[in-house]
Amino acid sequence: MPDDKTFxxxxxxxxxxxxxxxxxxxxxxxVATTAASQAAPxxxxxxxxxxxxxAEWAFVNAAVARLIPSDANGPGAVEAGVPEFIDRQLExxxxxxxxxxMQAPFAADAAPExxxxxxxxxxxxxxxxxxxxxxxxxxxxxxxxxELEPAGQDDLLRQLEGGHLDLQDLPSALLFxxxxxxxxxxxxxxxxxxxxxxxxGWKLVGFPGARADFMDWVDRGEKYPFPPVSISxxxx
Amino acid sequence: MATTLKPVNAVVVGFGWAGSILxxxxxxxxxxxxxxxxxxxxxxxxxxxxxxxxxxxTYNSRGKLFQDLSKSxxxxxxxxxxxxxxxxxxxxxxxxxxxxxxxLHWSGVHFRIMPEELxxxxxxxxxxxKGFIPEGMTIQDYGVSYEELEPHFDFAEKVFGTSGTAxxxxxxxxxxxxxxxxxxxxxxxxxxxKDVYSAQLFRKAAEEVxxxxxxxxxxxxxxxxxxxxxxxxxxxxxxxxxSGYACYMYSKASPNLNILPALKQSELFxxxxxxxxxxxxxDSDGKRATGVTYVDAQGREIVQPADLVIVSxxxxxxxxxxxxxxxxxxxxxxxxxxxxxxxxxxxxxxxIKAFFDRDVHTNPFIGTxxxxxxxxxxxxxxxxxxxxxxxxxxxxxxxxAGSKPIRGLTLPPGSPSWxxxxxxxxxxxxxxxxxxxxxxSNMSYRDNYLDLDPTYKDAYGxxxxxxxFDWKENEYKMxxxxxxxxxxxxxxxxxxxxxxxxxxxxxxxxxxxxxTTHLLGGAIMGSDPKTSAVNRYLQSWDVHNxxxxxxxxxxxxxxxxxxxxxxxxxxxxxxxxREQYLKNPGPLVQA
Numbered sequence: 026m027p028d029d030k031t032f033x034x035x036x037x038x039x040x041x042x043x044x045x046x047x048x049x050x051x052x053x054x055x056v057a058t059t060a061a062s063q064a065a066p067x068x069x070x071x072x073x074x075x076x077x078x079x080a081e082w083a084f085v086n087a088a089v090a091r092l093i094p095s096d097a098n099g100p101g102a103v104e105a106g107v108p109e110f111i112d113r114q115l116e117x118x119x120x121x122x123x124x125x126x127m128q129a130p131f132a133a134d135a136a137p138e139x140x141x142x143x144x145x146x147x148x149x150x151x152x153x154x155x156x157x158x159x160x161x162x163x164x165x166x167x168x169x170x171x172e173l174e175p176a177g178q179d180d181l182l183r184q185l186e187g188g189h190l191d192l193q194d195l196p197s198a199l200l201f202x203x204x205x206x207x208x209x210x211x212x213x214x215x216x217x218x219x220x221x222x223x224x225x226g227w228k229l230v231g232f233p234g235a236r237a238d239f240m241d242w243v244d245r246g247e248k249y250p251f252p253p254v255s256i257s258x259x260x261x
Numbered sequence: 262m263a264t265t266l267k268p269v270n271a272v273v274v275g276f277g278w279a280g281s282i283l284x285x286x287x288x289x290x291x292x293x294x295x296x297x298x299x300x301x302x303x304x305x306x307x308x309x310x311x312x313x314x315x316x317x318x319t320y321n322s323r324g325k326l327f328q329d330l331s332k333s334x335x336x337x338x339x340x341x342x343x344x345x346x347x348x349x350x351x352x353x354x355x356x357x358x359x360x361x362x363x364x365l366h367w368s369g370v371h372f373r374i375m376p377e378e379l380x381x382x383x384x385x386x387x388x389x390x391k392g393f394i395p396e397g398m399t400i401q402d403y404g405v406s407y408e409e410l411e412p413h414f415d416f417a418e419k420v421f422g423t424s425g426t427a428x429x430x431x432x433x434x435x436x437x438x439x440x441x442x443x444x445x446x447x448x449x450x451x452x453x454x455k456d457v458y459s460a461q462l463f464r465k466a467a468e469e470v471x472x473x474x475x476x477x478x479x480x481x482x483x484x485x486x487x488x489x490x491x492x493x494x495x496x497x498x499x500x501x502x503x504s505g506y507a508c509y510m511y512s513k514a515s516p517n518l519n520i521l522p523a524l525k526q527s528e529l530f531x532x533x534x535x536x537x538x539x540x541x542x543x544d545s546d547g548k549r550a551t552g553v554t555y556v557d558a559q560g561r562e563i564v565q566p567a568d569l570v571i572v573s574x575x576x577x578x579x580x581x582x583x584x585x586x587x588x589x590x591x592x593x594x595x596x597x598x599x600x601x602x603x604x605x606x607x608x609x610x611x612x613i614k615a616f617f618d619r620d621v622h623t624n625p626f627i628g629t630x631x632x633x634x635x636x637x638x639x640x641x642x643x644x645x646x647x648x649x650x651x652x653x654x655x656x657x658x659x660x661x662a663g664s665k666p667i668r669g670l671t672l673p674p675g676s677p678s679w680x681x682x683x684x685x686x687x688x689x690x691x692x693x694x695x696x697x698x699x700x701x702s703n704m705s706y707r708d709n710y711l712d713l714d715p716t717y718k719d720a721y722g723x724x725x726x727x728x729x730f731d732w733k734e735n736e737y738k739m740x741x742x743x744x745x746x747x748x749x750x751x752x753x754x755x756x757x758x759x760x761x762x763x764x765x766x767x768x769x770x771x772x773x774x775x776x777t778t779h780l781l782g783g784a785i786m787g788s789d790p791k792t793s794a795v796n797r798y799l800q801s802w803d804v805h806n807x808x809x810x811x812x813x814x815x816x817x818x819x820x821x822x823x824x825x826x827x828x829x830x831x832x833x834x835x836x837x838x839r840e841q842y843l844k845n846p847g848p849l850v851q852a
Contacts, residue, residue: 214318230691235315237500246458
């Protein structure tokens with residue numbers, strides 16, 4: 026994999042974090058949040074997750090690092106702040122499912138053309154989904170997701186994506202779809218939402234962000250030369 | 262207990278394009294008008310102000326300006342024996358919410374209509390014979406002609422500040438516009454917008470394969486414009502934040518920008534927001550409306566008596582309100598009788614993405630909502646349908662409205678779906694890809710219709726509207742044929758890869774994929790009260806002081822976007838109210 030250069034640093038971080046977590050997660054979510062905040066400075070970020078427990082936080086950090094890795098093409102999802110983005114989104118109306126029509130009855134067996142028909146909102150999908158996946162991971166590998174080798178993590182994510190894991194509590198593709206959608210959002214959304222730090226997502230693809238004035242460039246068919254800017258005026 | 266307010270001359274339900282046009286026309290006629298909008302106040306400032314509006318996540322992904330589904334949605338099923346399920350998340354269609362309605366967040370594509378599409382059944386029967394229209398296809402004539410609507414198309418373009426290139430004005434060829442377009446009484450208010458580079462590639466390739474490209478008519482101003490109401494627009498700078506956003510440049514036409522500032526000057530006009538209309542109230546014999554009942558922000562039920570009720574919400578809300586109010590006979594697909602809910606139709610889209618090498622810079626973030634280059638060679642009845650055996654057609658276009666990386670990033674077929682391979686593909690593709698659409702028509706059918714859902718309710722305890730809808734044989738044939746024609750244009754551009762997104766035979770309506778917000782019909786206009794809900798002036802056949810304005814009046818779909826026709830029909834109906842109805846209230850057409 027092309028992300029060898031950065032892999033070991035983050036892996037060390039995750040190992041260290043995980044060494045602290047298990048003793049504390051049993052004490053409950055509130056305390057676990059404190060544990061994550063203690064570990065946070067190693068991530069070069071003071072962010073304290075508000076929704077995720079430290080065990081969930083470790084999973085999200087490890088998973089998004091595989092979905093958009095740091096590699097020769099630049100920083101990945103963790104460096105872009107995607108975990109923070111997702112945690113913050115889960116505290117919004119979106120995370121609570123308040124943008125959706127959520128009246129019963131729910132039809133779990135609906136054909137896919139009818140879209141989301143489960144009772145689960147994004148917060149549920151993460152909370153229930155990560156717990157179910159970690160249970161599966163423990164039973165198969167005796168380790169949590171973040172402790173697996175990168176190849177094993179990728180393999181698991183592929184199975185999740187294909188809907189091939191029987192997680193009992195929810196369809197595995199639902200967890201993957203939620204995570205991958207939010208990962209891309211966090212990589213490409215304006216940094217005001219907590220992700221896309223340093224405008225790294227926009228720099229990767231060549232999106233100029235909030236420049237929003239192309240009067241002189243309309244019909245040129247040339248490479249657009251200016252770096253991106255964000256809503257708050259940050260330049261990439 | 263409901264509070265009953267002082268009567269007014271007219272109440273307007275829903276304040277998008279149709280509602281704002283009717284409110285303007287009726288206040289000009291001296292009527293005291295109250296407009297009821299279920300959503301909040303919103304306007305260019307602050308809701309569309311720079312730089313906060315340049316936020317793809319908030320506006321497009323989370324749908325800040327779109328309908329709040331948590332309060333009300335529709336249910337959907339594929340056939341009359343199925344169980345409908347709610348449309349829980351915004352995806353296939355994106356209706357608006359709040360002042361301006363979908364007219365605040367639309368793109369700006371501003372077409373008229375091909376004259377023969379206004380008399381579609383008659384036209385096909387005359388050209389191809391009665392047996393050509395398949396069993397179960399319930400297409401009809403509108404009951405109004407292009408010549409009758411032309412002055413209203415013209416005026417609406419002046420109100421919207423529409424940019425474009427005419428072909429024929431008063432019978433004379435005046436420019437290199439769409440050679441299939443019908444005659445115009447005047448030129449476009451503004452010259453066409455510049456072609457973005459992707460549109461230049463499309464124009465050249467279309468010419469190479471023998472088609473006739475033209476600049477799309479766009480309600481995005483190519484220069485400064487002052488409309489007939491004295492409202493000023495500024496030139497579009499191709500920022501690419503049109504569809505899903507309010508235009509910070511004051512360049513994209515909206516009810517908020519182009520009509521409301523003038524309407525606010527009138528003491529006869531009042532706009533009440535957060536006012537969700539539950540029903541139109543009828544007198545004891547059900548022949549006359551007495552006003553409406555709505556719920557305000559505090560949850561109080563309020564009765565607003567009025568002499569005239571204009572139902573001008575989004576297409577399916579109009580139909581919903583008629584069903585909830587008992588105006589007209591609900592349609593029954595088993596007998597084919599009844600009219601309210603009949604002929605629900607949509608848009609039948611196909612898309613081709615063309616992927617180029619890194620030396621071709623399509624810069625998809627540069628765009629304007631309504632602008633682009635189109636061809637009409639396979640739209641409407643501009644080509645011989647005889648040997649093809651289907652009804653309908655499609656314009657093709659590059660309408661680069663500004664695609665942003667969360668929702669607008671498409672990778673070539675076979676690209677990894679995540680990981681380092683995805684990252685490399687995203688880097689290689691984003692600024693080197695263009696997209697073209699076949700914006701196909703969708704015909705109406707006996708069993709595609711709207712009624713009330715038996716199970717699901719909205720936040721006001723009222724049954725949801727239920728859509729029974731699926732694609733039919735004719736629709737697969739049409740979209741697959743026209744997409745093969747469009748593929749010729751894509752291939753003539755010599756891209757390194759293309760991806761063709763077109764429906765397969767038998768594929769069901771997929772509520773998860775965006776298919777446009779061009780939902781049509783259900784309260785259709787026509788010449789016969791047995792087969793239409795409103796007459797040619799959009800007046801209810803059953804309750805003469807109710808007019809139902811919007812795309813709900815279209816008896817079937819068209820290849821073009823609906824807003825231009827919605828606006829022209831709104832002015833046409835307003836003229837009939839002003840010149841005929843107010844002098845002698847009663848049915849304008851005898852049943």
